Amino acid sequence: MNSKGISKEHMEYLKKVRMRKTLILVLRLFLLVAVFALWELLARLKLIDPFITSQPSRIAETIARLYREGKLFYHTGITCLETVIGFMLGTTAGTLIAVILWWSELLSKVLEPYLVVLNSLPKIALGPIFIVWIGAGPASIIAIALTISLIVTILEVLNGFVSVDGDKIKLVRTFGANRLQVLTKVVLPSSYPVIINALKVNVGLSWVGVIVGEFLVSKAGLGYLIVYGGQVFQLDLVMTSVLILLIAAALMYQGVVYIEKILVKSGKHSAH
Amino acid sequence: MGAIVEVHNLGMKYHSLNGEITALRDINLEVEEGEFVCIVGPSGCGKSTLLSIIAGLLKPTEGSVFIGGRPVTGPGNQVGYMLQKDYLFEWRTIYENVILGLEITRTLNSHTKEYVLKLLETYGLSEFRDKYPNQLSGGMRQRAALIRTLAVNPQILLLDEAFSALDYQTRLAVEEDIHSIIKQENKTAIMVTHDISESISMADRVVVLTKRPGTIKKIYSIRLTCDRKTPMSCREAPEFRHYFNNIWKDLDIHV
Numbered sequence: 001m002n003s004k005g006i007s008k009e010h011m012e013y014l015k016k017v018r019m020r021k022t023l024i025l026v027l028r029l030f031l032l033v034a035v036f037a038l039w040e041l042l043a044r045l046k047l048i049d050p051f052i053t054s055q056p057s058r059i060a061e062t063i064a065r066l067y068r069e070g071k072l073f074y075h076t077g078i079t080c081l082e083t084v085i086g087f088m089l090g091t092t093a094g095t096l097i098a099v100i101l102w103w104s105e106l107l108s109k110v111l112e113p114y115l116v117v118l119n120s121l122p123k124i125a126l127g128p129i130f131i132v133w134i135g136a137g138p139a140s141i142i143a144i145a146l147t148i149s150l151i152v153t154i155l156e157v158l159n160g161f162v163s164v165d166g167d168k169i170k171l172v173r174t175f176g177a178n179r180l181q182v183l184t185k186v187v188l189p190s191s192y193p194v195i196i197n198a199l200k201v202n203v204g205l206s207w208v209g210v211i212v213g214e215f216l217v218s219k220a221g222l223g224y225l226i227v228y229g230g231q232v233f234q235l236d237l238v239m240t241s242v243l244i245l246l247i248a249a250a251l252m253y254q255g256v257v258y259i260e261k262i263l264v265k266s267g268k269h270s271a272h
Numbered sequence: 273m274g275a276i277v278e279v280h281n282l283g284m285k286y287h288s289l290n291g292e293i294t295a296l297r298d299i300n301l302e303v304e305e306g307e308f309v310c311i312v313g314p315s316g317c318g319k320s321t322l323l324s325i326i327a328g329l330l331k332p333t334e335g336s337v338f339i340g341g342r343p344v345t346g347p348g349n350q351v352g353y354m355l356q357k358d359y360l361f362e363w364r365t366i367y368e369n370v371i372l373g374l375e376i377t378r379t380l381n382s383h384t385k386e387y388v389l390k391l392l393e394t395y396g397l398s399e400f401r402d403k404y405p406n407q408l409s410g411g412m413r414q415r416a417a418l419i420r421t422l423a424v425n426p427q428i429l430l431l432d433e434a435f436s437a438l439d440y441q442t443r444l445a446v447e448e449d450i451h452s453i454i455k456q457e458n459k460t461a462i463m464v465t466h467d468i469s470e471s472i473s474m475a476d477r478v479v480v481l482t483k484r485p486g487t488i489k490k491i492y493s494i495r496l497t498c499d500r501k502t503p504m505s506c507r508e509a510p511e512f513r514h515y516f517n518n519i520w521k522d523l524d525i526h527v
Contacts, residue, residue: 167355174327174353175373175424176346185376189363 054239062240079210079221080248082138086145087206091199094153102161119155123147127216141213148209149202160194161187196260203256207249275302276340276460277428283334284321294485295321308461310471313481314523319464323430327351340427352426354434358417360405366416367401373424391419395453410438414446418453431463447474447503472515473503480522489522
């Protein structure tokens with residue numbers, strides 16, 4: 001609507017909506033600040049033991065120390081990289097396998113019970129096997145992250161493929177489309193939202209995989225810092241790592257949401 | 273002008289674990305070039321199956337179909353098919369939607385592009401060519417779907433209850449619209465419908481099928497006294513009721 005020609009009532013209404021938005025934002029920020037302030041205050045007043053709970057000022061010190069020692073970006077970078085590679089591989093491989101299973105109904109029927117069983121297996125249990133097979137390093141950690149998202153991606157995307165409206169497929173078949181054309185012209189573009197959704201879920205799953213992997217491998221990364229800090233009773237280090245992890249995970253999720261927006265814009269996908 | 277579509281002794285059986293269903297039996301039909309034929313029948317009589325067989329999407333168990341003298345072996349661009357909904361792809365613009373058939377048949381070239389643009393121009397969709405389907409009205413979407421079908425320049429058009437998803441008012445307008453475009457482009461059309469009025473008002477001939485297994489019960493040549501031969505004015509013709517009552521009796525519908 002134009003800036004002109006707005007009635008007074010509508011202006012009131014818009015103002016109210018804006019006010020409400022501001023209020024929510026302010027309250028959110030307040031909550032964040034309040035939690036940290038309370039935490040700091042309780043620690044200073046010796047009402048809680050900072051040796052066990054740590055405290056914001058100590059966390060800030062730890063971050064500064066890690067930065068000085070050049071460890072901050074090293075460990076954070078390794079963890080982020082492993083996660084990105086893990087969920088990209090998981091999503092890509094999962095989608096590719098879903099395409100193969102869509103292509104061959106026989107194969108999909110044969111593998112169905114195995115996929116269901118594998119889906120219910122906690123993939124983390126495979127961690128030690130990967131470490132023995134691939135070695136205690138980033139490759140094993142990525143493998144754990146990948147397996148965590150792989151099976152669920154296959155099942156989700158395949159489910160998206162088979163639920164594509166049969167009449168849309170009939171339409172392209174009337175033009176004489178072969179199976180590859182059915183896939184590229186109808187099935188894949190229709191399943192775009194499903195694939196993006198899988199990507200979103202896989203980000204979260206990959207974090208789990210990477211952190212557990214780093215617990216097991218214990219060489220580098222935020223997961224390593226957490227497990228190391230826990231063992232030597234340095235709760236400052238543990239809390240700091242968890243906080244960095246929190247920020248990194250939030251940023252990465254926002255990144256995926258941003259990518260989704262770009263894709264939606266270029267592909268003009270309305271929810272359906 | 274000879275028959276462009278010939279259906280000989282066609283029979284179709286479906287198999288399922290519950291047994292065998294005969295959907296169609298002994299169908300013989302010839303459609304002249306430029307003719308508009310409607311197929312009506314009670315639900316489940318195999319109307320749509322018949323259309324799918326003519327389109328080459330299904331293989332009949334018996335008999336054969338010839339289009340332009342050649343047997344139908346599979347789907348190809350001699351036949352254009354319109355479904356119940358427009359099924360425009362929401363991730364493609366109107367232009368990208370109407371060239372879908374050309375992309376699939378790999379016949380997209382400057383010549384066919386020009387033809388598509390001319391169709392869009394003629395039927396008032398030029399200014400919407402870069403819009404997305406959800407920005408168009410139901411009637412315009414159906415028109416875009418027809419242009420998508422016409423783009424591959426099919427010899428015959430098959431309409432499978434093509435208007436049944438529209439609300440009544442839109443439907444009357446779209447029937448009028450599509451009918452005039454088909455006549456203007458001088459296409460042969462076979463339409464399946466369960467709407468008796470629709471069939472009488474649009475068709476040159478109405479084929480009535482029996483209940484399953486579907487066989488041809490009667491074929492009516494529709495001759496209506498109306499000035500302009502448009503579906504809307506046809507509904508006003510005095511003979512309309514007469515045809516309606518006869519077809520209604522043929523269908524023998526009991527609730």
